[in-house]
Amino acid sequence: MHPIQLIHDLFFTILSTVWDVLPxxxxxxxxxxxxxxxxxxxLKKIITGFIFVLLGLAFFLExxxxxxxxxxxxxxxQLTDPSFILQGADDGELNWWNYKWVYLFAFAIGFSTTxxxxxxxxxxxxxNQVSAGSIGIWGLRIAVALGVxxxxxxxxxxxxxxxPLYWYIVTGYIFVVIQTWHAPKLIIALAYDSGGVTTSTVTxxxxxxxxxxxxxxxxxxxxxxxxxxxxAFASLFPIMSxxxxxxxxxxxxxxxxxxxx
Amino acid sequence: MKTFRAILNSLFDSLRDLLPIILVIGFFQVLVLxxxxxxxGDIAIGIxxxxxxxxxxxxxxxxxxxxIGESMAYAFASKGSLAWLLLFAFALGFGTTVAEPxxxxxxxxxxxxxxxxxxxxxxxxARESYAFGLRLTVAISVxxxxxxxxxxxxxxxPIxxxxxxxxxxxxxxxxxxPEEIIGIAYDSGGVTTSTITxxxxTALGVGLASSIKxxxxxxxxxxxxAFASLTPMIFxMGxxxxx
Numbered sequence: 001m002h003p004i005q006l007i008h009d010l011f012f013t014i015l016s017t018v019w020d021v022l023p024x025x026x027x028x029x030x031x032x033x034x035x036x037x038x039x040x041x042x043l044k045k046i047i048t049g050f051i052f053v054l055l056g057l058a059f060f061l062e063x064x065x066x067x068x069x070x071x072x073x074x075x076x077x078q079l080t081d082p083s084f085i086l087q088g089a090d091d092g093e094l095n096w097w098n099y100k101w102v103y104l105f106a107f108a109i110g111f112s113t114t115x116x117x118x119x120x121x122x123x124x125x126x127x128n129q130v131s132a133g134s135i136g137i138w139g140l141r142i143a144v145a146l147g148v149x150x151x152x153x154x155x156x157x158x159x160x161x162x163x164p165l166y167w168y169i170v171t172g173y174i175f176v177v178i179q180t181w182h183a184p185k186l187i188i189a190l191a192y193d194s195g196g197v198t199t200s201t202v203t204x205x206x207x208x209x210x211x212x213x214x215x216x217x218x219x220x221x222x223x224x225x226x227x228x229x230x231x232a233f234a235s236l237f238p239i240m241s242x243x244x245x246x247x248x249x250x251x252x253x254x255x256x257x258x259x260x261x
Numbered sequence: 262m263k264t265f266r267a268i269l270n271s272l273f274d275s276l277r278d279l280l281p282i283i284l285v286i287g288f289f290q291v292l293v294l295x296x297x298x299x300x301x302g303d304i305a306i307g308i309x310x311x312x313x314x315x316x317x318x319x320x321x322x323x324x325x326x327x328x329i330g331e332s333m334a335y336a337f338a339s340k341g342s343l344a345w346l347l348l349f350a351f352a353l354g355f356g357t358t359v360a361e362p363x364x365x366x367x368x369x370x371x372x373x374x375x376x377x378x379x380x381x382x383x384x385x386x387a388r389e390s391y392a393f394g395l396r397l398t399v400a401i402s403v404x405x406x407x408x409x410x411x412x413x414x415x416x417x418x419p420i421x422x423x424x425x426x427x428x429x430x431x432x433x434x435x436x437x438x439p440e441e442i443i444g445i446a447y448d449s450g451g452v453t454t455s456t457i458t459x460x461x462x463t464a465l466g467v468g469l470a471s472s473i474k475x476x477x478x479x480x481x482x483x484x485x486x487a488f489a490s491l492t493p494m495i496f497x498m499g500x501x502x503x504x
Contacts, residue, residue: 006306016362021457023356028329031349036336042328049325052317057456060314067307071286071299078294101293108288112281116311118318119459121278123486125319126327126463130478165444166435173428180421186479189420192487197459199451202282204363225374228444231451235490 006066013065014058021054060118061201072109073209079105080213099160103153106210110152110234113202114145120197127190135190139245144194147241148234152207155233159214159221165229172236179243187246194242195235203234268316275315279308322460330464338472343415350411353462354489355404363452364399368392371445378441380504395500402496403453406488407462413484414469417476420484427491434498442501449497450490459486 032040040046078084085098114120124137158168180188199207207230215227290296298304337346358364372381372388372395381387413423435443454462462485470482 020360020362023360024457024461027352027356028333032333035345035349036333036340038336040329041332046325046329049321049328052321053325053457056314056317056321058314059310060318063307063310063314066310067304068282068286071290071304075286075289075294079289105289108285112285115281116278118315119454119456121319122322122460123463125322126467130467130482165447169447170432173432177425177428189480189483189487192420192424193483196451196454196486196490200363200454200456204452225441225444228448232447235451
């Protein structure tokens, strides 16, 4: 890409980020000025922080647009292309196992994009502070990323097999409810939250391309009806994996206590 | 020298966060699809941008978004006006969602689905009004979610009963909602919470829980995002039934 083109694009990304943040800034400063009527402590630092967040998001999005999204989307298209899928089919007939590389790609892209997701990082930092270090930043991020990875791989399997979305979601809900009774109380709210933080800037565009590519090329699927639903999987499974993470940590701690006493 | 080292360290952290994606894309491109990596220079510049962006974002988070969310939570708690706090909660949820780019994209897709399924007339105008209605529905549902979540923190209700109640709501709505809307409704829960909303809302919740006596920031402070990803599902299915 030409450097001038890059600077031009970056400038427009900054403008559109500013546009997205404007309503939030208006609400915050409006309430601060007219309702709370108190000066904001460290105003200068906070404004600098806002500018950092704006610039950071703009660089982040522009970099993803320039480098990873085009390649990732192209890859999703190529992996779901019938000519690639048919390489593994000996008799020209497709079954669900011919899509094995797609499942692996779904798992890997779900995991890796979640690790890079800025909003998950934010929640992990906060949870680490609030829990006085007992919830590790990396422990939480890896637990959530594994949940997203399993969720998206299963979501892809659903598109390939054409089974109804609500079967999976309702079963998942039942599982979450059962797990809630057994998980440590401290983790529950955080686990429910981690469903919502996983899918934003990095994950959604790549996962959407994957879902759309599959729904277009798998025989008998409609991109309009079956292309949706992957995000739902990516928001449900981290709830289970985060509770499992807490259950495993608790169990390990209990075992360690037993051996020492 | 010290600040230089700190900047270098956080740049390195960001690069490490990005490494899995680079490995995954490299692996599939070279070993599975067996194709060369195109435009190597562009990709290197892009990765550099992402690393710089992530580093700035984390700095800004700790300097701006977290402190303002928390200081507003303390200010509302000491002011003691529940009505203003709930109004703020609604405004924050509604205002950050209505202009969310991911939601706009999903709403446009949903309008196409509705037009193909002959739920609405297949004209530019009908699609636009359908998409706008959907956006408003989701934004109202997120506003409502943050209000409910803040109210829960103040009352100290355990979160699981409300969330499980919400799940039952989703299941009941799934039975009655038209089939075309279900996938969109389920997805709409995930797209509402943006990268700027999440840290702000989290700081608000944790700040409220730590400034109200008898609340634990860990069990009571988190959970606002959970409501914001649950209510849109119910509201969007409701929208699908009404239209």
